[in-house]
Amino acid sequence: MKPATLNSLPPCAALEHRLWLLIDSRVFGGIESHVLQLAQGLQQHQQSVVVVILRRYQSDTPLLQKLSETDVPFCILADAVPQRSLNQALLAALRHYQPHLVHAHGYKASLLSRLAVKRSGLPIRQFTTYHAGETPVGRVKLYDWCDRYTAFLSHHSFSVSIDIARKVPFHTTRLNNFVDTDKLTFKHGKQIAFVGRLSPEKGPERMITIATSLPDTMFDVYGDGVCYTDLVAQSPNNIRWHGHQTHMHTVWPNIGVLILCSRAEGLPLAALEAMAQGILVIASPVGELPTLIQHGVNGFLADSEQAFCDVLQHWQTLPQTKQQALRLAARESVLAHYSSSAVIPQLLTHYQKPI
Structure with missing residues (x-):
């Protein structure tokens, strides 16, 4: 032809x-x-x-x-x-x-x-x-x-x-x-979750180490990728693997804490979407994440698996008023600079x- x-x-x-x-x-x-x-x-x-x-x-x-x-x-x-x-x-x-x-x-x-x-x-x-x-x-x-x-x-x-x-x-x-903050309401749940591609640069295997160190805490992983099969095979019992999500807007309301343990990032939209909804973000200090997140003010930064564990345990001991203040500060940061x-x-x- x-x-x-x-x-x-x-x-x-x-x-x-x-x-x-x-x-x-x-x-x-x-x-x-x-x-x-x-x-x-x-x-x-x-x-x-x-x-x-x-x-x-x-x-x-x-x-x-x-x-x-x-x-x-x-x-x-x-x-x-x-x-x-x-x-x-x-x-x-x-x-x-x-x-x-x-x-x-x-x-x-x-x-x-x-x-x-x-x-x-x-x-x-x-x-x-x-x-x-x-x-x-x-x-x-x-x-x-x-x-x-x-x-x-x-x-x-x-x-x-x-x-x-x-x-x-x-x-x-x-x-x-x-992100379009008009479509993201201040609503969150209780899950401690990883959201993203299961590939080496995202560091998903760190979730295995974190979950193993905190056996009494349940974790949820949303995403798929080349590492999925190997990760599930070595997963402890306190991680739930949900696979790829087509409609994340139905998932975010279940999440209270988002873990981003990447080795390399730009400025992940997952962090912005989470913070705009009052979901606390604990992230590796890579890419623009240290600019987005003020440690202890609108989220937390962690540079090792042990640091993630320490921050999670600290978060769980904070009074409800302090947790709410961090969540509100996270949303305000996105509204002001990332909407x-x-x-x-x-x-x-x-x-x-x-x-």
Whole structure:
């Protein structure tokens, strides 16, 4: 079959929107959460926005479900421009629909969009946000290097943490991650939980050590990943493994304390979502977490498994009034500095600047 010409592209009404958020998505992780929050925040600020997903890896991609549930316009690029490579498809779509701005998230979306925007010959702005706090391995390490060292080709770049910004050899603007606090109420339960991807950089095996050291305390783990099978096999009886959660909004009300024991982070949305709901966060001092969390004021920092145990035991001895004060301080921190109403206007000032 002959590739479609520019004038015969299958119609995709969503691509008529002027602001494209470009992403390559397989699972629903931190970048997907950020893009969803960003799209909703931009909609609330009357921006014409669409989430453009490079390709469909499976029929039931979690991000597609979330976008549909929240009425955020989206389009699968490979479906909208068939019979072409992703490079050709993106270039054809840019020339046909001529958006004002393409904001890429993740190395693949960034690399493809930089090249396509340059080749289009059109006055389209290309922005990139750097999210990854961990150091990748294998082939992804090469792609990540290329993404960082071609940052100068973007019209503007953002990073969600100082540590991530330091890895990019060109200027980036530090921009806080954020959540829509209007949809997060001050409500929490009693579970002590880990929420996140079960992969080495998240340090989920530390939950085994913590739970073993506190045998009379029950822990809950929400998430899936490459470490899942091994972790369950060596798990003590006081950990409940819940697997991947499609609808975390039904889970958060059960959680009272969130443990983030990562080895590397940017600024995890899980921490922001938890704190906005008054859930106490105990976290490793990595990425932007020491900026977000003031130890003993709106949460706690712990730099070892023993420190996590000590903080948990301390927390359990605090009077209810002190616990409530910490929870309220956590929510206020997010409202002031990490809500969509606080961050989106900052982003729009960059969107609206001329090339």
